[in-house]
Amino acid sequence: MSNLDIIFPASDIERISSRLKECETIGGKFSVLEMFVSEKMGLPEVNPRLPYALQLLNSEHSISIDALSQSLCISNRGLQKLFKKHIGMSPVYYRKIIRFNKAAQLLLNDSENSLTEVSYTCGYFDQAHFIKDFKEFGGISPSEFLRYKTNGSDFYNYRISEPHTLDSIKQQQINI
Structure with missing residues (x-):
């Protein structure tokens, strides 16, 4: 019995261990651990559109909110809700x-x-x-x-x- 057995069931420890062994890079291992911890903490999964939206807004080229929502295939209202939920403010x-x-x-x-x-x-x-x-x-x-x-x-x-x-x-x- 390891110290982790106190916090997580043995099946979770075995599952995460095997997934970590499959990863070839440190970044991959951190991603696996981050997903595991978020899942256990009950954190909501981040919509994959959000990192792309942030990347576009932070890029050198200015993009309108309408163009941003179109490139993400989401309505302006959906984009607004996505930002409010995960960033805490509107995309504007x-x-x-x-x-x-x-x-x-x-x-x-x-x-x-x-x-x-x-x-x-x-x-x-x-x-x-x-x-x-x-x-x-x-x-x-x-x-x-x-x-x-x-x-x-x-x-x-x-x-x-x-x-x-x-x-x-x-x-x-x-x-x-």
Whole structure:
């Protein structure tokens, strides 16, 4: 009797052992173990469309939600339910987060790009939507972001707790 016999029945241990011996790669063994543990914990099986959807949304090419649902052979509502269940947010919101991160990286790494170029590169149809989403996730406009960058500020670690705080910082700088 092994220590595993306390947690799992002997038949499960024999079954998983034989499946692990059949695997030739470490990745395969991890997949077998992951499926076994998820099954035992009662975790819901992930729809195979989800990893593909995430891959498409994370790819370099921007894809519309309609095109995404068509490529997955699923309705827009079905895609919405799939994301809500496994990701915890809508595919539209997830795509906005991806776009914001991509835009922030482009602005950080390449100062030659105009805001219009960045917005189109990130899949926006106009600069107004880009600026709106950037403000929503970053708390500041892309031009303010670029100003912080040129002044050497660390945007990701900079917090403005109150709007008047920024004014008081500027006033202190003037008084010095």
